[in-house]
Amino acid sequence: MNKPVLPTEMEYDDNGPLYVAQKKVYPQSVSGTFRRIKWGLMAFCLGVYYLLPFVRWNRGLGAPSQAVLIDLPNSRFYFFFIELWPQEVYYFTGLLIVAALTLFLMNSMGGRIWCGYLCPQTVWTDLFYAVERLIEGDRRERMRKDAARGTLKLERFAEITLKHSIWLMIAWWTGGAWVLYFNDAPTLVKQLVTFQAPMLAYIWIGILTATTYVLAGFLREQVCVYMCPWPRIQAALTDEWALNVTYKYDRGEKRTSLKKAIELRAHGETAGDCIDCYQCVAVCPTGIDIRNGPQLDCIQCGLCIDACDTVMKKIGRETRLIGYDNDINIHRRQAGKPPVYRLVRPRTIVYSAMIAAVGAVMLYAMLTRSLLDVNVLHDRNPVAVRLSDGSVRNAFTVRLLNKRGFDRVIAIDVDGPANVTVHVVGVDSVTPDRPMIILARDTTTELRVLVTAPLEENAEKSIPVKFRVTDIGLGEVASATDHFVTP
Amino acid sequence: MTEHSDFDQISGRTTTGHEWDGIKELNTPLPRWWVITFYLCIVWAFGYWIVYPAWPLVSGYTSGVLHYSSRADLAVELANLEKIRGDKMVALGAASLADIEKDPALLALARARGKTVFGDNCAPCHGSGAAGAKGFPNLNDDDWLWGGTLEQIMQTIQFGARSGHAKSHEGQMLAFGKDGTLKKEEIVTVANYVRSLSGLPTRPGYDAAAGAKIFADNCTVCHGDAGKGNQEVGAPNLTDKIWLYGSDEATIIETVTNGRAGVMPAWVGRLDPSTIKAMAVYVHSLGGGK
Numbered sequence: 001m002n003k004p005v006l007p008t009e010m011e012y013d014d015n016g017p018l019y020v021a022q023k024k025v026y027p028q029s030v031s032g033t034f035r036r037i038k039w040g041l042m043a044f045c046l047g048v049y050y051l052l053p054f055v056r057w058n059r060g061l062g063a064p065s066q067a068v069l070i071d072l073p074n075s076r077f078y079f080f081f082i083e084l085w086p087q088e089v090y091y092f093t094g095l096l097i098v099a100a101l102t103l104f105l106m107n108s109m110g111g112r113i114w115c116g117y118l119c120p121q122t123v124w125t126d127l128f129y130a131v132e133r134l135i136e137g138d139r140r141e142r143m144r145k146d147a148a149r150g151t152l153k154l155e156r157f158a159e160i161t162l163k164h165s166i167w168l169m170i171a172w173w174t175g176g177a178w179v180l181y182f183n184d185a186p187t188l189v190k191q192l193v194t195f196q197a198p199m200l201a202y203i204w205i206g207i208l209t210a211t212t213y214v215l216a217g218f219l220r221e222q223v224c225v226y227m228c229p230w231p232r233i234q235a236a237l238t239d240e241w242a243l244n245v246t247y248k249y250d251r252g253e254k255r256t257s258l259k260k261a262i263e264l265r266a267h268g269e270t271a272g273d274c275i276d277c278y279q280c281v282a283v284c285p286t287g288i289d290i291r292n293g294p295q296l297d298c299i300q301c302g303l304c305i306d307a308c309d310t311v312m313k314k315i316g317r318e319t320r321l322i323g324y325d326n327d328i329n330i331h332r333r334q335a336g337k338p339p340v341y342r343l344v345r346p347r348t349i350v351y352s353a354m355i356a357a358v359g360a361v362m363l364y365a366m367l368t369r370s371l372l373d374v375n376v377l378h379d380r381n382p383v384a385v386r387l388s389d390g391s392v393r394n395a396f397t398v399r400l401l402n403k404r405g406f407d408r409v410i411a412i413d414v415d416g417p418a419n420v421t422v423h424v425v426g427v428d429s430v431t432p433d434r435p436m437i438i439l440a441r442d443t444t445t446e447l448r449v450l451v452t453a454p455l456e457e458n459a460e461k462s463i464p465v466k467f468r469v470t471d472i473g474l475g476e477v478a479s480a481t482d483h484f485v486t487p
Numbered sequence: 488m489t490e491h492s493d494f495d496q497i498s499g500r501t502t503t504g505h506e507w508d509g510i511k512e513l514n515t516p517l518p519r520w521w522v523i524t525f526y527l528c529i530v531w532a533f534g535y536w537i538v539y540p541a542w543p544l545v546s547g548y549t550s551g552v553l554h555y556s557s558r559a560d561l562a563v564e565l566a567n568l569e570k571i572r573g574d575k576m577v578a579l580g581a582a583s584l585a586d587i588e589k590d591p592a593l594l595a596l597a598r599a600r601g602k603t604v605f606g607d608n609c610a611p612c613h614g615s616g617a618a619g620a621k622g623f624p625n626l627n628d629d630d631w632l633w634g635g636t637l638e639q640i641m642q643t644i645q646f647g648a649r650s651g652h653a654k655s656h657e658g659q660m661l662a663f664g665k666d667g668t669l670k671k672e673e674i675v676t677v678a679n680y681v682r683s684l685s686g687l688p689t690r691p692g693y694d695a696a697a698g699a700k701i702f703a704d705n706c707t708v709c710h711g712d713a714g715k716g717n718q719e720v721g722a723p724n725l726t727d728k729i730w731l732y733g734s735d736e737a738t739i740i741e742t743v744t745n746g747r748a749g750v751m752p753a754w755v756g757r758l759d760p761s762t763i764k765a766m767a768v769y770v771h772s773l774g775g776g777k
Contacts, residue, residue: 381616385627385774388727395627395774425772426588446595450774 024146025221025287027129028139028279032306041117042126050173053180057081060405063442070182076442082366083442085403094362098355105351107237109343110324111244115230116301121223124174124216125285128167135163139282167217168209175208221286224299231296241342243324245300247280247291250330252321273321279311280304280322290322372408373401374469376480384487391454392486398447400469402439409472410439416465416484417453424449436472451484459486576600580761584637587768594768601769604762608754617773621732622749627773630729632721635777639718641767647753648721655753658720663705664744677701678739684714684726687734 057067057080064071069078077084084091106113115122136142136159145156179201180188191197192205215223224231238244252274256264261271274291281289283304286297290304302324309319329339379395387393402408412435414422424435425448439445451465465484470477493502495513502511517525535541539551550556575596579587587593606615612623619625624632633643633656648656663669669677679689680698689695702714709722716724723731732738732747754763770776 379616381614382618382625382627385618385625386728387628387775388630388724388729390728393627393774425774426591426594445591448598448772 022222023287025285026139026142026146027285027287027303028282028307029133030283030303030306030310032309034302034306038117038126038301038303042123045118045120045123046127050177053177053185059083063405064184066184068181069184072182083403083405085401088369091362091366094358094365097358098362101351101355101358104237105348105355107234108239108242108347108351111238111242112231112234112298112300115224115234115299116245119299121215121228122285122299122301124170124212125220127170128216128220129285131166131170132163135159135166164217167213171209171212171216172205174212175205178208179204221297221299224286225297235296239347240326240328241345241347243326243341243343244294245290245298245302245305245322246294246325246327246330247274247322248320248325248330248333249291250334252291258315273312273317275311275315277311279307283307370476370478371403372410372469372471372476372478373403374467374478374480375399375401376467376482378482378485382487384485386487387452389454390457391452392459392484393450393452394465394484396449396451396467396482398449398467398480399444400437400439400447401444402441404441406441408439408441408474409436411436411470411472412447412449413468413470414449414451414465415468416451417455417459417463420451420453420465420484422449422451453484455486461486576761579765584641584764584767584771587764588637588772594772597765597768598772600762600765601767604758604766605769608758609766617770622747624731625729625775626770627775628729629775629777630724630727631718631775631777632716632723632731634718635771635775637767637771637776640770640776641763643751644763644766644770645753645755648751649748650750650753652753652755656721656751658709658722659748660709660722660742660746662744662746665746669701669705669743673697673701674740674743675736677706678736678743681706681714681725681739682734682736685728685734690736 052068053066055067056065057078058065059078064076064078066078067080069076071078075086103114132142136145145159176192183201188197188201192201219227251272253272254270255274255276256271258275261275264271280291281287281304283306284290285301285303286299288295288297290298305320305322305324308322312319312321325339329341332339375398377397377399379397383394385393385395398412400410402410411431412422412424414420421433422435424437427435427437427447430436435449437445437447449467463484464481466479466481468477468479493504493511494500495502495511498513501514503514505512536549537551538553539555540548541551542549579593579597579600582590582593587597605613605617609617613619613626614623617626624630629635631639633639633648643656646652646654646656649659661668664671664674675690676694676698679693680695680702683689683695683698702710703712706714709720710716710725711722714725716722730738731749732742754766758766
């Protein structure tokens with residue numbers, strides 16, 4: 001039993017600093033399978049991000065010809081053949097749900113794939129490290145140069161200037177690409193170059209240049225370790241079967257130098273495969289030791305796997321001392337059983353099924369969504385008017401939505417009380433019983449519709465009424481219901 | 488700074504020297520940054536007095552070197568609004584009434600403008616939805632005292648009815664009872680005759696022939712032989728279902744006895760021409776327009 005400690009005997013550490021100082025990380029260059037995958041994904045992600053705004057898509061005259069465009073002034077979002085209106089943002093909700101579930105699925109199969117390979121923070125930090133390495137040299141040189149900070153030579157000064165210039169250029173390009181998603185890209189590029197773009201574009205480029213430069217150039221792994229909530233969340237989403245970047249301590253321990261291991265093994269004693277070369281630590285972009293087990297700071301980029309494999313090949317030992325694995329297999333190997341990999345298990349099946357279900361719902365909603373719509377609002381004051389011949393008139397505000405890229409002829413029918421007549425203010429239709437209007441492309445039109453019915457004094461107080469709008473050309477129909485009220 | 492010499496043994500700190508029933512106040516100085524901020528705020532306040540309106544005077548106030556006034560800001564905003572509206576309202580002023588209704592954009596503008604101005608100027612009598620009240624016509628229906636075409640509506644808005652304006656609509660319901668033109672029994676009879684014109688039930692024992700005769704002798708000049716009314720003089724149609732003051736016998740008797748002469752003010756000169764135009768289109772579009 002622990003003895004209770006009196007408050008006066010408690011030890012306080014009052015003298016320590018308020019926060020931990022950042023330990024600068026100097027990741028060493030590495031080559032191997034995962035490095036190649038990372039280069040490939042970086043090229044793909046950045047390529048998509050930087051070039052997508054320039055992809056053209058023909059939507060006909062008068063409509064924007066940019067494949068992916070967020071048109072804020074006109075409240076439209078374009079994605080290739082899809083055009084969304086503000087009231088359809090729920091598609092984004094669906095997309096976010098699918099994205100979240102995909103993240104969960106990736107996590108339950110291969111750990112923090114997102115963190116290690118796809119997260120913008122990782123991708124841009126990786127790119128910034130590549131620039132730094134190219135200019136200042138690899139890990140040791142950079143450490144030496146930083147240590148000799150006091151004696152700043154011209155050459156070193158030029159190096160630093162060049163590095164930050166390139167960083168800023170990348171950052172500027174990042175911000176520049178961002179604003180292109182909100183405007184016609186070629187036009188905006190021309191305006192930006194000739195300094196005729198709207199001030200807002202320059203402000204946003206400035207903001208995103210600053211964030212990219214600061215986050216990828218300076219904060220780096222601090223973002224992952226301290227700022228990002230994902231490392232905390234992902235711990236709840238992983239399980240014992242998920243494959244994570246793992247140091248296989250069953251094979252590696254007890255760490256022994258190469259010479260000593262040969263000696264020990266010659267005597268029939270056991271020695272681990274890990275030779276304690278610290279290459280896994282040297283290449284780590286967050287500066288941790290993977291051999292301490294799974295940890296919050298590990299973004300699971302797999303670079304330590306490449307580093308360890310290189311060493312293992314050199315000394316003629318089996319590769320993948322560090323690899324995608326889990327504790328279950330470590331224990332199985334220790335017990336002399338073969339490892340088991342279970343990518344298909346209830347958790348992954350449920351995630352996949354949920355992704356498929358949400359995807360199917362979205363697809364169905366997208367395919368069957370109405371491109372012609374009608375909303376009806378009954379006049380509130382007065383709700384009903386009695387005319388001189390005793391008949392009753394109700395007025396409605398009818399809003400028609402045409403989501404197609406061309407003008408359409410729309411007929412308006414009203415089903416309700418017997419013998420209703422319909423009049424649209426400002427429209428002298430050639431067919432008085434069935435008013436027709438031309439509905440402009442990609443817009444909404446508000447109409448004032450007067451519905452008159454010859455009703456007796458003792459007629460029902462409220463009669464359901466249905467507005468049907470029909471596209472004469474395509475036969476598309478939309479309808480809305482309301483009530484016809486008597487005074 | 489005051490020197491504090493009194494020392495409190497228990498806390499090991501100086502006191503302010505203030506004592507209440509043996510309880511002393513410890514000297515707890517404010518943090519330096521707090522004090523500095525406090526003094527800066529005082530300096531800021533002096534700057535504020537100089538720059539902005541601050542002190543009340545006998546008649547007025549110190550206006551400050553910037554001469555800032557939120558009312559002046561409002562005036563600028565309103566002027567900007569008029570500038571923004573300018574082109575559109577000019578287009579509205581230039582278009583003919585019929586063309587405004589045909590053009591969806593102009594119609595929407597006229598209705599929006601008309602609705603606002605109606606709410607500010609007309610709603611007190613006609614109601615915010617233009618549904619009217621006793622003595623104030625409902626503008627949603629198709630019964631018009633002075634005519635329901637766009638031009639006629641605009642005419643009425645511009646010059647009013649019995650408004651005193653030279654171009655105002657004139658004509659009124661005479662006080663047949665008060666003036667002694669008709670006797671009480673005659674008024675009852677003609678009131679029942681008027682009710683019969685629109686199919687309303689009449690009082691038992693009422694003399695239809697006598698009623699017709701009184702009507703023909705006194706009312707047809709304005710209301711017409713068939714009682715259909717006359718928009719030239721604002722005489723209402725007595726054969727329809729719409730009654731400005733009410734269709735019950737007592738109300739009609741009151742109307743015939745005392746007469747009626749409701750007033751619609753003239754708006755010309757009070758509202759600019761394009762606004763009056765917008766209002767005419769708005770009223771016309773409410774539903775009753777001819």
